[in-house]
Amino acid sequence: MRQWSLQDAKARLSEILRLAAEHEPQVITRPGEPAVVVIAREDYDRLVQPRESLVELMRRSPLYGADDVEFPRDQSLNREIVL
Numbered sequence: 001m002r003q004w005s006l007q008d009a010k011a012r013l014s015e016i017l018r019l020a021a022e023h024e025p026q027v028i029t030r031p032g033e034p035a036v037v038v039i040a041r042e043d044y045d046r047l048v049q050p051r052e053s054l055v056e057l058m059r060r061s062p063l064y065g066a067d068d069v070e071f072p073r074d075q076s077l078n079r080e081i082v083l
Helices: 006-013 013-021 041-050 054-059
Strands: 001-005 026-029 035-039
Touching: 001 006, 006 013, 006 035, 013 026, 013 035
Parallel strands: 001 026
Antiparallel strands: 026 035
16 A cells, blocks of 8 residues: 655645555555545445345355255264364
8 A cells, every 4th residue: 555645645636546446545644644545435335335144144055945964063072182
């Protein structure tokens, strides 16, 4: 990510917007510390879209609704653990 001082960002805003639109996040510093990041709207939308719930993920599974799937389980009371 390229960093710009606030003064440079004001003078070269068009370039910052062009680079951000090309999916290259641009950092604007103030004074010398990162203050904001300029990103493309598409990138922003992807970051803030609601995440799929675990239930929705499981319902999309190819195993959803399959009655013949078995998950064998170890019934022993103790297990060896390698430390």
